[in-house]
Amino acid sequence: MQGKGSAISIQHITKSFGSFKALDDVSLDIAPGEFFSLLGPSGCGKTTLLRIIAGFEEPDQGEVLFDGTSVLRLPPEKRPCNMVFQNFALFPHLSVRGNIAFPLKRKGLGKEEREERVDELIRFVELTGHDNKKPGQLSGGQKQRVAIARALACEPDVLLLDEPLSALDAKLRQSLLVELDEIHDKVGITFIYVTHDQGEALSVSDHMAIFNEGRLLQAGTPYEIYESPSTLFTASFIGEGNIFPCTALSSRWDEEDDEWIITVDVPALGRTLEVTDWGPVEDGRRLYFSIRPEKVRIVAGDVDLGPGCFHGIVDEPVYAGYQSKFYVKTDEGATIRVLKSHTTYLEEGPGIEWKDRVSVIWRPADGYLVKEEWHEET
Amino acid sequence: MRKVHAPRFSQLCLFFVMLFLFMPLIVVAAYSFNSGHGMTWQGFSLQWYEELFTSSHDLWRAFWNSIIIALTSSLTATVIGSAAAIGLKWWSFKLSGYIKVATYLPMILPDVIIGISMLIFFSSINLPLGMFTIYAAHTTFNLPFTYLLVDSRLDEFDFSTIEAARDLGEDRKGAMLRVVVPSIMPGVLSGFLMAITMSIEDFVITFFVSGPGSATLPLYVYSSIRYGVSPVINALSLILILASMALAFIFRRFLKSFAASA
16 A cells, blocks of 8 residues: 655745635645644634645645646646545445445446455455445544545545544544554655644644644644744644743853753743753844743742742642643742643642642743744733 | 323324325225215226226326326426526525525415416417426426425535545546435435426416316316216226325335435
8 A cells, every 4th residue: 555655845825715815925845755734723724725735726826846746737636635524525325335436436447456445445444344334324433434545545645634533522533643643654645634733733743834824834843843833823822831021131052051041031920031042042132931831840838949940829720630730820920830740649749739839940941932022012 | 190191182183184184095996996976885896997998088198198297397397406406505696595585486376376377478478378388387386396305405415525526536527427416316306206296286277378188187187077076087096096105115215225325
C-alpha cells in the first residue's frame, strides 16, 4: 500500500466570499509524506484552504502546486488527492463494499481486480464482516473507517482530512487518532489534516500551521508552536498561558547555558523578571511575557523559593482528577494560573485549598516572550 | 377499572372502523359472484366475469384509456417533478419560495375549479378535448405529489456526497447519475405510484376535459350507472382490488431494499 506522497506548495492564496475574507495571502510548504495539520478556530479559513486544495473552491489569487505543477485548472475529479469529509459523506444507497468500490469502478478496474482491492482495503481498516452493511447500519467510528478506505482506494498522493473526528465521541476520537497516525505510517502519503482541536494537532502532526481570521499566523513543528508561539493568538489558542504585557529592559548573553537572558518589566506582576530567548531583544521594546501554568511550581505556605518567587492566596482551586488547577492571587494583585499534576499523593504533603497562602515560582528558561507589540489601552 | 375498559373500547372502535372501511369492498366482491342481477343473493355464478371478459368492449376501451393516461401522465409528472425538486433545492433564488407554494396549488384547489379552469383554457386555445387534454390535466394535478415526495427525500440528502463523488473521480454528470439519482429513487418511485393512483381514480377533472371516445374507467362506470349498476362492474372491482393489493405488496418489498439507507 505504499504511495509516494506529493510535496504541496501553497502560494499567496487569497479567497473572499462576498465581503468576508476567508483567506488572506496564505503561503505554505508541505513536504512529501508528512502529516500536516491546519489548526484554528472555526471560521479561520483552514477548511476553505483544504477545499481549495481539493478543488471545491477556486482561489481569487495564488497558486496550488503539487510537486511543482499547478493543479488549479484541474476539476476535483482529476486531482491526485482524495478527501475524508467531516460528516463522512458516505453514499447511503451503497453498502460498505459499494462505497469503497465506487472510485475503483470509475477508474476502470476489472471486476476481479476491483474485488481484490476492496477486500484488501476492508482488511486494512478492519471492517471485515461488515462488507454488506449500509452506512445507516454502521457506528460513527465504522463510518469513518469506510470513508478513509474509500479515500485511499485510488492510492492518492495526498489525503485531505476535514475534521474527520469531530463527529465522534471523545473516547473514540482518541483511538481513531492513533489509528490515523498508524495508517499514515503505513501508506506513507502526504496527510493534510484540518482540525480545531489543538490536542489532536499537537499529538500527530509532523508540522502544523495556525490560522486565525484568514491569516496564517505560524507554521512549525508542534514543539516549536507550543514552546515558542510567535503571536499572542497562538500563545493563547494553543494550551493555556499566563500572558502579561511587558517591556524589555536589557539583554545579555549567558555563556554557560548558550542562551540569551532578557530582563523584562512586567507591570501586571509588579516585578522585573528574567526570561531566556534565542536572541537579544532591543531595549524598550513592548512585547508579551508568558508562562505555561504547568511549568509553575506551587508550594503551600509562605516559603522563599528563591529569586522570582511570588506569594499569594488561592483564589479558586479546580480539581480535575489527575490534576488540579489553581488561580493564585499574588500579593501584587495579579492572577497566575497554575496546573499541578497529582503524581504521588503521600509525598506532596497537605492539599492546597481555597484561601490557603501559597508560594509559586518558575525557571527563567520556562517563560517565553511573544514578540507582538502591545498598545496602551485608551 | 378504566384500564380494563379502555382497550376493549378501542378494540371496538377498531372493529367498526375496519368494518366501515372494508364492508363495501366485501359486498362488492361477494356480489360479483351473484348469479342474479339485483341485490338479492341468488346463488354462486361466474357469469359476470364471463361477460367482463367476452362482451364488455366499451369497458375495456375505458380501462385501457385509463391505463395509458395513468402511465404517460405519471411518467411525465415524475420527470418534471423530480427535476423541479432538484432544481429548486440546488439553486435558491428570489422567487423559489413562491414557486414552491405555487406547486402545491393544484393539490389544495378543489377539483371542480381545476377542471373548469382547464376546460376554459383548452377551449380558449382551441385544443380539441380528448386523450391529450386528459393527459395534460392529469400531469398537472400529479405534479405536486411527485414534487413533494422527491423534495422531502432531498431534505435528507447529504449534499457533501456530491463533492465526495467528484473527489472520487466522477464528473458533474456522473455524480448526478450515480449519487443523486439513486439516493432520491425511493421518493421518485413513491411519487410515480402515487401519481398512477391519483390518475386512475380521478373523476371530476377528467369529466371536464374528456372528449368523445376518450372516456376513462371512472367516467365509463359513472355513465353506465344510468342504466343501473351492472354486476360486471363488481367483477372488475374485485380484479382491480386484487391487482392493487399485489402492486402495493411488491412495492413494499422493493422499498425495503432502500430502507437500510439514510
